[in-house]
Amino acid sequence: MAAKYPLSTFHFSVNWGNGARMGFTEVTGLTMENDVIEYREGSSPTYHKIKMPGLQKFGTITLKRGMFQSDNDYFNWLNTLNSSTFERRDITISLLDEQLNPIVIWTVHNAWPFKVVYPDLKATASEVAIEILELTHEGLSIQNN
Numbered sequence: 001m002a003a004k005y006p007l008s009t010f011h012f013s014v015n016w017g018n019g020a021r022m023g024f025t026e027v028t029g030l031t032m033e034n035d036v037i038e039y040r041e042g043s044s045p046t047y048h049k050i051k052m053p054g055l056q057k058f059g060t061i062t063l064k065r066g067m068f069q070s071d072n073d074y075f076n077w078l079n080t081l082n083s084s085t086f087e088r089r090d091i092t093i094s095l096l097d098e099q100l101n102p103i104v105i106w107t108v109h110n111a112w113p114f115k116v117v118y119p120d121l122k123a124t125a126s127e128v129a130i131e132i133l134e135l136t137h138e139g140l141s142i143q144n145n
Contacts, residue, residue, distance in 0.1 A: 007095060013093075013094050014091065017111070022073070026064040027061070027063055028061070036053070037052045038050070077112075089112070114134060115133070116131065116133055117133075
């Protein structure tokens with residue numbers, strides 16, 4: 001019987017929502033949680049609150065990648081927010097195995113960018129220029145293969 005190991009997080013792909021795959025160095029914010037509603041009925045014989053599930057909340061997805069000359073996809077998508085062509089996208093993030101097969105697939109529903117961060121420019125640094133895109137969205141689903 002083969003030994004089972006926990007999944008590694010370094011091998012992943014992102015489907016950008018328009019059919020294109022883009023290389024990213026980091027994806028964070030794949031979180032979801034529920035609000036907790038506390039309630040106590042006035043005639044309850046116990047002196048504590050009942051806790052019930054409330055609305056779901058989803059984290060901000062942060063995508064980081066190296067900048068390339070004449071590649072303005074982040075900026076162009078962000079600029080649609082102030083026009084009649086405002087675009088929401090479903091983004092697919094896949095954790096891959098050694099043979100490039102998806103093991104876990106997260107689908108981010110109705111995502112749109114609200115922030116782009118460009119790198120700090122420093123004359124004394126010799127590092128890769130990394131740009132960051134922050135997405136808000138309306139839901140997150142997960143599929144295990």
